[in-house]
């Protein structure tokens with residue numbers, strides 16, 4: 665049995681940093697922290713924060729506690745439905761709190777969101793999918809998306825970039841993008857048909873590399889290589905710390921990715 669704390673210390677790199685408050689452990693990204701523009705977090709086990717697998721009261725209680733620690737109003741959490749496609753919603757003040765209390769309240773049929781409104785916390789819930797955090801420190805705008813194989817194939821990451829360009833005038837070369845913990849090329853075996861859909865790119869035998877596919881997508885949209893930070897933490901390898909749909913079987917719990925522009 666590997667000691668969880670030891671694993672966490674080993675996982676501590678210049679790309680990620682662990683925080684623990686009131687018994688809740690979550691990750692933050694130093695590249696985002698040093699901008700002082702956002703509040704952000706990626707949670708860990710045992711908190712299952714997506715509606716659906718356990719009683720709603722428990723989820724709301726846990727979400728409230730995480731938000732309390734981060735200094736975020738949990739009634740303002742703003743989520744998309746998450747349907748494994750690549751629609752991106754532009755979140756304004758009027759969308760604040762959609763999906764905070766019920767799954768039905770989430771913004772329908774979207775897998776990504778962008779916003780330039782302060783203090784509207786964007787959230788999404790993942791187990792093995794790649795959570796992508798976007799920050800344009802120049803225009804003060806953010807984006808959040810997730811990409812499993814379907815979202816990656818549908819160019820979810822690129823769609824967030826182009827939506828930020830279109831809506832906020834973001835220049836891709838200014839963007840900072842973080843790839844959070846998700847299933848790595850070490851563990852992500854897929855069927856031949858999926859390898860074929862990717863035209864045998866980003867794969868080694870049956871193993872698909874979602875990290876590389878998303879990095880490539882971001883580069884092709886003009887994001888600079890040095891501004892793409894892959895946390896390189898595999899949820900399946902570190903299944904004692906994170907939920908992994910592959911490792912746990914379906915349905916499993918979901919971590920919460922949260923990103924919010926601070927008030928200036």
Ligand SMILES: [Zn+2]
Pocket residue numbers: 847848849850851852898899900901902
């Ligand atoms: Zn792995």
